[in-house]
Amino acid sequence: MDAVTARIIGLGNRLRCDDAVGPLVAERLASGRLPEGVEAVEAGGDPFILFDLIAGCGKAVIVDAAEMGCEPGTVKVLRNSEIPAVFRMHTSLHAVDLQDVLAMARRMGVATKVSLVAVQVGDCGYSETLSPAVESVFTEITNIALKEAVNEA
Amino acid sequence: MSHQNLDIHVHHVTRVEGHGNVVVKVRDGKVETCHFEVVEAPRYFEAMLRGRSWYEAAIITSRICGICSIGHQAASYQATEAALGIKPSEQTVELRRLLVDAGTISSHILHVVFLAAPDALGVPSAFALIDKNFHAVEIALKGKRLANDLCDYIGGRMIHPITCVPGGFTKLPDVAGLKKQKEKLEKELIPILFEYADIVYSVADKFPSFTRETEYISLKNDSEYALYNGYLASSDGGTAPIDQYLDWTNEKIVPHSTAKHCHHKRGAYMAGALARFNNNSAQLSKTAKQVADRFALKAPNYNPYMNNIAQLIEAVHCTETAIERMDKLIQTGIVPEDPPREIKTRGGRGVGATEVPRGILFHDYTYDATGRITKANCIIPTNENFANIDADMQKLVPEMIAADLPRETMQLYLEMLVRAYDPCISCSVHMVNLD
Numbered sequence: 062m063d064a065v066t067a068r069i070i071g072l073g074n075r076l077r078c079d080d081a082v083g084p085l086v087a088e089r090l091a092s093g094r095l096p097e098g099v100e101a102v103e104a105g106g107d108p109f110i111l112f113d114l115i116a117g118c119g120k121a122v123i124v125d126a127a128e129m130g131c132e133p134g135t136v137k138v139l140r141n142s143e144i145p146a147v148f149r150m151h152t153s154l155h156a157v158d159l160q161d162v163l164a165m166a167r168r169m170g171v172a173t174k175v176s177l178v179a180v181q182v183g184d185c186g187y188s189e190t191l192s193p194a195v196e197s198v199f200t201e202i203t204n205i206a207l208k209e210a211v212n213e214a
Numbered sequence: 215m216s217h218q219n220l221d222i223h224v225h226h227v228t229r230v231e232g233h234g235n236v237v238v239k240v241r242d243g244k245v246e247t248c249h250f251e252v253v254e255a256p257r258y259f260e261a262m263l264r265g266r267s268w269y270e271a272a273i274i275t276s277r278i279c280g281i282c283s284i285g286h287q288a289a290s291y292q293a294t295e296a297a298l299g300i301k302p303s304e305q306t307v308e309l310r311r312l313l314v315d316a317g318t319i320s321s322h323i324l325h326v327v328f329l330a331a332p333d334a335l336g337v338p339s340a341f342a343l344i345d346k347n348f349h350a351v352e353i354a355l356k357g358k359r360l361a362n363d364l365c366d367y368i369g370g371r372m373i374h375p376i377t378c379v380p381g382g383f384t385k386l387p388d389v390a391g392l393k394k395q396k397e398k399l400e401k402e403l404i405p406i407l408f409e410y411a412d413i414v415y416s417v418a419d420k421f422p423s424f425t426r427e428t429e430y431i432s433l434k435n436d437s438e439y440a441l442y443n444g445y446l447a448s449s450d451g452g453t454a455p456i457d458q459y460l461d462w463t464n465e466k467i468v469p470h471s472t473a474k475h476c477h478h479k480r481g482a483y484m485a486g487a488l489a490r491f492n493n494n495s496a497q498l499s500k501t502a503k504q505v506a507d508r509f510a511l512k513a514p515n516y517n518p519y520m521n522n523i524a525q526l527i528e529a530v531h532c533t534e535t536a537i538e539r540m541d542k543l544i545q546t547g548i549v550p551e552d553p554p555r556e557i558k559t560r561g562g563r564g565v566g567a568t569e570v571p572r573g574i575l576f577h578d579y580t581y582d583a584t585g586r587i588t589k590a591n592c593i594i595p596t597n598e599n600f601a602n603i604d605a606d607m608q609k610l611v612p613e614m615i616a617a618d619l620p621r622e623t624m625q626l627y628l629e630m631l632v633r634a635y636d637p638c639i640s641c642s643v644h645m646v647n648l649d
Contacts, residue, residue: 076262076277103374107281109324109358110372161341168344169351187258 066098067210068118070111072125072159079133079182079195083124086178086203099210108162115162116171122209124178124202125159126185133183133194136202138209140176176209178202217615218243222625227632228339234637236628237470238611248611249604250632252471263579263590268294268380268557271579271587276374278592279638281324283374284317284365285570288442289577289592291380292566296457297581298559300381305549309383311442312539313368313375314568315532318441319403320361321571322487322525322532325636327354327410330522333630334420350413357406364395364536382553389544396540399533404501407530411505414526418509421519421634422627426609428602429480430489430514431462433569439497439531440490441569447493449514450479456567459576463593468601475601476593482601485573486635487524488515499538502531518606521634525571559585572636573598596637606631 071087073080083103090101104111115121129137144163163175180202183192191199220240226233227250239247259278263271272290276283288310295302302310327350328340337346344351362372368387369375377385387395433444434453446454446462454462465474477483491498495506495513506512509523563580573595580589607628614624 074277076259076274103371107320107324107362107373109328109355110362112355113359113362161339165341165344165351168341169348169355187262189262 064098065100065118067100067120067122068114069099069101069122069124069206069210070114071101071103072111072123076187076189078184078186078188078190079180079192080126080185081189082126082180082182082191082195082199082202085191085199086124086206089199089203090207095207096211099207101206108158111159112162112166115166115173115175116169118173120174120176120210122176122178122206123159124206125180126182127179129179129181131181133181133192134198135181136198136205137179137181138176138205139179141174144175144177178206178209217618217621220615220621220624222621222628224625224629227629234632236607236625236632238607238624238628240611240615243615245608245611245615248608249470250600250607252473252600260590260592263587266587268298268559268581268585268587271590272378272380273374275577275592278594281321281638282317282570282572282575284313284369285568285575286577286592287375287378288314288568289566289570289575290579291378292443292568293564293577293579294380294566294581295564296566297562297564297579298380298557298585299562300554300557302381303549303551305543305551306382306553307442308539308543309368309387310378312536312543313365313378314442315536315539316361316364316368318532318571319529319536320358320365321636322529323354323358323361323410325571326414326522326525326529327351329636330630330633331414331417333626333633334414334417336420347413350410353406353409357403357410360398360403360406363398367391367395379553382551384553386548386550387543388548392540392544392548396537396544399537399540403533404530407526407533411508411526411530414523415508418523421517421522422610422630423517424519424606424610424613424627424631425516426518426606427514427516428605429478429483430492431478431483431485431574431598432490432493433567433574434494435497438535439494439499441532443566443568446567446574448478448483449489449492452479456576457565459565459567459574459578459593463576463598465593465597471600473597473600475604476598477601482605483598484518484602485595485598486521487528487571488518488521489573490569491515491524491527498527499531499534501534502527505530518602518631519634521636525636557585559583561585561588563589570595572596572638594638596635599635599637603632603635603637 071083224236370377430449433440434447435444
């Protein structure tokens with residue numbers, strides 16, 4: 062198997078409306094042709110599976126639903142130290158949040174580059190479809206994640 | 215007594231999944247409030263299942279939990295197969311058992327090492343463990359990775375497996391792959407677990423020596439230590455088929471929790487690793503029994519903090535059992551099988567039950583003649599334990615007051631108690647807030 066140089070990781074719950082954006086982006090990308098060395102995977106709620114996914118590649122692009130106080134569907138890309146410690150994720154990682162996982166990866170000497178593609182949610186209720194606001198920018202989010210993976214990958 | 219008046223309010227106990235509060239209020243030496251509040255918003259997975267096809271149920275319920283997705287799938291297949299008369303092959307069942315073993319190992323390592331052990335090691339978080347014992351964190355991550363790799367190999371993913379479907383597997387492992395997985399468990403995982411047993415043993419005296427006898431309910435299986443399936447068994451006596459689970463769980467609404475409470479013969483019961491150990495320890499693997507002996511853990515044990523040790527013992531048991539299962543599959547070879555794509559049914563009801571890391575998980579589906587769900591019920595083990603946590607707290611707090619423990623120690627022991635149950639609070643919440 063070819064070495065993975067960049068991994069796009071979708072976080073979130075597929076049954077919670079906009080929280081599903083990460084897994085759906087990963088699924089869309091995985092179902093198509095990706096550049097050599099790039100893979101797209103869905104991570105569950107286990108923080109240490111996420112740790113392994115981050116650690117096992119040169120660059121990790123995490124796509125996640127977020128509450129940023131913006132208009133639903135707003136997308137922000139944060140890189141490495143730009144990912145703030147106070148950033149609140151919707152994803153529950155079983156008692157350890159994304160910040161802990163990233164901090165642990167740094168402390169453990171895992172020198173992965175990490176980008177976070179954060180998508181402002183509109184609705185995280187119980188639904189298997191995205192809200193119109195997030196759905197309307199879904200292709201754009203997918204393209205942003207792929208571009209982020211390829212840049213410097 | 216220096217604790218005539220005492221208030222402890224831990225707003226969101228840390229190192230547990232989801233949100234819950236410890237609330238203790240003592241006035242004039244009298245305990246007025248002492249319970250664990252669950253404050254999570256409710257989840258509605260049962261409602262989401264209505265109208266869905268027999269092929270989709272396990273895919274949906276797998277999403278109830280990012281940790282116990284394998285267990286949810288196992289209970290879901292059992293319920294669907296029981297309702298629709300689908301009989302899985304022995305090979306299918308053995309592969310599912312292997313997946314449940316792997317999922318249990320992975321979850322137990324996560325809880326024992328990263329969520330419970332920081333208390334015993336005197337650090338505030340899993341993160342702080344890195345500075346305290348880098349090697350311990352490193353090998354724990356490796357151990358978890360080995361278990362996850364096995365999930366990935368059999369189930370097609372580390373989490374939310376995709377190869378398991380009602381009646382079989384869409385993709386089967388092969389002998390060469392099983393040999394590799396088996397070798398990794400033998401050569402790498404077993405030594406890691408031994409090393410972890412040494413680390414936990416060195417701090418085992420940090421777990422409080424509190425005891426409270428309660429009823430312990432688990433699955434029981436005459437042929438092996440029950441995890442994948444079995445019948446209901448109580449330490450107070452009595453067994454029953456799993457389809458009588460409603461008579462054993464008796465869910466009820468309580469004012470201080472968005473999650474329901476359960477009871478059987480007493481006001482509360484305990485499910486999970488210690489309950490399984492108490493009811494089924496004679497069926498543990500040889501090495502797991504040796505680990506239990508080392509910790510002097512004998513059934514029945516009434517100390518809920520020992521659930522952490524029972525999890526460690528089970529991780530060893532599941533590793534040995536997984537090796538044996540793979541040995542057997544390697545010897546017999548993998549038989550090509552195709553799971554059913556269509557079914558003929560008149561509908562019906564089926565119940566599935568699997569021991570997930572935190573206790574017995576029940577799925578109960580009713581299907582119509584088109585193979586779509588008309589009614590569903592899922593009872594999560596964390597729910598089964600909430601009443602028992604309250605009962606433990608209500609004995610522990612007066613004992614700690616009588617021992618004149620510092621307030622900080624009391625709070626720590628209460629938090630450790632909740633963590634010992636390894637609660638998955640988000641999964642457990644199934645009702646609207648009545649406030």
